[in-house]
Structure formats: C-alpha cells, structure tokens
C-alpha cells in the first residue's frame with residue numbers, strides 16, 4: 622500500500638556539511654589570533670564588572686560580503702589599537718549572518734557567492750579564514766549569533782557575541798548564549814521592549830540543555846553551565862530611539878531588579894538612528910557625553926561603519942558592486958569612523 626508522504630514535504634534537499642572539527646583542523650587558530658581573543662574577552666569581562674574603566678567600541682560593517690574589503694577595514698582598525706587602546710577596547714563588527722525583516726540576502730555564511738547558490742560549506746570556510754586573518758592582526762571581532770549551529774565552527778575566533786533584536790526573546794538563542802565562551806550582548810526587541818533583553822541576560826546566566834551538534838557534527842544534547850557575562854544593547858524600537866538617559870537609567874534599574882550587574886551598550890544605528898547612517902554621529906556624541914558626565918554603567922557603543930559611506934543594492938551583475946560599500950544597512954565611512962574614535966578617546970582621557 623502506497624503511504625502518503627508525511628515528512629520533509631517542503632524540503633528540497635539535505636546537503637551534509639563537514640563537521641566543525643574538520644574545518645578547525647584545516648584552519649586552526651594560531652597563537653597570535655588566540656592571544657587577541659583571550660585578551661579581549663578578559664578585557665570585556667573586566668569592563669562588565671567595572672574593574673576596567675575603558676569602553677568597548679564595536680565598529681564595522683553592517684554585514685561583510687567582501688573579505689578583501691573587510692580585511693582592509695581591519696588593517697585600518699589595527700593602526701588605531703595602540704594609540705587609542707588606553708581608553709578604548711576597539712572590536713570590529715564582523716557580522717556574517719543577517720536576520721531580515723522579511724527576506725533578503727542573509728549574509729556571508731548563508732550565501733557567500735551572493736547569487737542564491739547558498740554554498741554554506743564555502744561560507745563557513747571563508748568566514749573562518751577571514752576571522753583568523755583579522756584576529757592575527759590583533760583586531761578582535763564581534764558577531765551576531767543567529768544560527769545555532771555555526772558557532773561550533775567559529776566560536777574560538779569570537780571575542781564578543783550579540784543576539785539580535787529579532788531573537789533576544791527566543792529560547793534557542795538564550796540557551797545558546799548560556800553556553801558560548803565569550804561575553805554576550807542582547808539587543809532590546811524591535812518593538813523597543815527592554816525587558817526581553819534583561820530577561821535574556823537572566824536566562825543566559827543559568828545552565829540549559831538543548832539540541833545541537835558536537836565537534837564531529839553529530840546531533841547532541843548540549844548541556845551548558847550558564848554564561849555570567851552578558852549585557853543589554855539599546856538599539857531603539859518601533860516607537861523611536863532609546864539612547865537617551867531615561868532609557869539607560871531604566872535599563873540599569875531593570876537589571877538591578879533582575880539581580881544582574883547593570884551593563885548597557887548603545888547601538889548608534891538601527892532604530893536609534895532612524896535607519897539613517899548620518900544620524901549615528903549625533904547618537905555617538907550624545908552617548909559619549911553621558912559616558913563622561915554620568916555615573917551610569919554604559920560599557921560602550923556600536924557603530925555601523927564601512928570603508929565608504931552609504932549602502933548599495935545587491936544587483937545581479939556583481940561587477941557593478943562598489944568596493945567597501947554596505948549591502949545591508951547604510952554605514953558611515955572610514956573618515957567619520959576614525960574621527961569618532963579619536964574624539965571618544967580624547968573625551969574619555971579627560972575623565
């Protein structure tokens with residue numbers, strides 16, 4: 622008797638991937654890269670606990686689509702690490718997975734050739750190669766953890782993880798955050814809700830057990846210890862920005878009530894800039910003023926920045942793409958980025 626198929630009705634294909642261990646063996650972390658990651662994670666943890674007065678500046682592209690341009694950007698940041706390092710822990714935004722409001726290109730890991738071929742084996746390899754090269758320069762990276770499998774391939778290269786506005790409330794991402802090896806920032810929700818990010822910090826701090834994969838790519842029950850190093854990232858919401866003092870005070874109170882050490886980062890982009898990259902500078906300057914004048918636990922800022930300002934559409938003819946320009950959110954250009962970092966350094970030096 623022919624049975625009506627009941628499973629995989631909307632699945633076209635399942636393509637096996639090499640296991641995390643194989644990619645890590647192929648592209649092992651080097652001593653220089655490991656040093657960058659270990660030192661930066663430790664510095665961020667100290668900042669979260671108020672034991673280090675520097676501030677974390679997460680700057681870089683909204684998304685990376687061209688490893689060459691990303692490496693050039695990293696080299697420019699490298700030149701700022703020493704001169705600004707007494708006040709700033711500069712971490713490069715190396716976002717390789719993009720959540721979308723509806724549909725769109727989902728990042729370098731998902732579709733590295735930008736052509737809908739979704740060659741994720743290549744995406745993971747290119748991503749690991751790139752992160753390794755950036756870390757070897759002494760430039761640490763921050764990335765959004767969107768897919769619960771990809772961290773097994775890349776976790777040793779990441780100094781700071783973020784959980785995005787669309788996933789801070791998700792059990793999957795809170796459980797994932799409870800097991801990762803680096804500090805994690807949770808964005809407030811797209812509706813502006815700050816409590817979900819605070820709840821995420823509470824959830825990530827305790828042990829979870831969830832379904833994942835092990836280093837050999839086998840499905841496994843992942844049992845975590847809980848991650849004590851988390852903070853809230855204010856990115857604005859549907860009703861407008863939330864970088865002003867009242868929201869930072871509110872977040873601090875909510876974290877205290879939840880018995881979490883208060884720690885807030887401000888994202889100058891997204892709903893805090895009304896999605897206009899030019900407005901990021903005003904947010905940066907305002908928050909910098911708070912950092913200097915107000916006794917609030919503002920641990921740093923995030924800036925969407927690229928070699929060149931603005932953004933461009935992903936056109937079918939890839940040869941038409943402009944080098945160093947974002948394919949997703951608009952970014953400030955390098956000159957603005959460098960100036961803003963210098964201004965932050967100067968202002969914080971005068972504290």
Ligand SMILES: O=C[C@H](O)[C@H](O)COP(=O)(O)O
Pocket residue numbers: 683719720721722723724725891949950
């Ligand atoms: O940071 C990037 C975007 O804001 C996020 O991926 C959502 O993008 P979209 O609204 O263009 O889909």
Ligand SMILES: C=C(OP(=O)(O)O)C(=O)O
Pocket residue numbers: 683716720765784785786787808856891
């Ligand atoms: C997607 C991002 O932000 P959010 O989750 O705040 O929309 C991002 O920072 O790239």
